[in-house]
Amino acid sequence: MTDIRTPRLLLRRWQDDDLVPLAEIQADPTVMQWIGDGRPRSLEETAGDIEAWEEEWDEEGFGIFAVELLGSGELAGAVGLYVADSPAEIADRIAIGWRLGRVHWGQGYGSEAAHATLEFALQDRGVDRVVAAARPGDTASANVLEKLGLQAEGTAHDPEHGHELRLYAIDLTEFEG
Template sequence: MIIETERLLLRPLAATDAPALAPINADPEVMRHIGNGQPLTPEATEARTAAAAAHWASHGWGVFAVEERDGGAFVGWAALATPTFLPEILPATEVGWRIARDRWGRGYAPEAARAAIGFAFGEIGLDRLVSCVNAANAASIRVTEKLGMTLERETVVPGYEVPCRVYELHRG
């Protein structure tokens, strides 16, 4: 299954994508507003990528690998996931994104996220999506605004004690 946008291709993330994803996850600037703000080791990326591939196999949705249509370069991911790190908003499905720093500023995050949203509201049949954004992450906040998401609440992520803004989008 491949989703094509104007400039990107989205496909289910495969375990074999770990080597391409590892440098993105190891970049301190990319990871600054994610989780505890620490880069991931190649081993952690490998484990998470394998888990994401397994999720696709069993559920038919999850993390999309994002590649440029011209040349096929791996530039990051767009995801549909259950935000278990924030129990107060469950049940919910989150749309998220992570793009390589050398591709920032090109509009890839909203383009990829729109494709994932279309899949969620279309093929999966969801009625609502959320996006949980570190309150200090101005770039991702702008992405949520470009997607038409609205602020649902401000909270703190348990365990990390990081201020978080929860945005939502309803189908239709």
């Protein structure tokens, strides 16, 4: 089992008791406004997300981690790697993504978890390039991506949800871990 400890966080695989806390995070319209179609997700949809993330771990050797606060054991959200399926410009490439409960915003947890995820991609999985997509207006995610060293590489149209995306990438051989 792959666990990553940072100064304040534990990134780990999903457990059964993570479902309800993640469902509460994903039920928040403010948290979900920039993710997918922008709508909150139900308990059943969240269960499907966790199942898909765990399948990706089994199939690819990487996936979306549960993000736990070391001090309290509280689930703060999710961060990790996945194989992008769209838009075409980044399809089949390894992407990074995250979502944190609103109570955990503005404390650097997203940057800390994403940085550890990039180190994991490079050092443990031998990934040489990671991409990301963020919607215009999602300045918080854009700030984290830029802080991590990902460079803007243009825009694309999200065919599934109908909105524009800004595309980012980093060559991990240049990543300062």
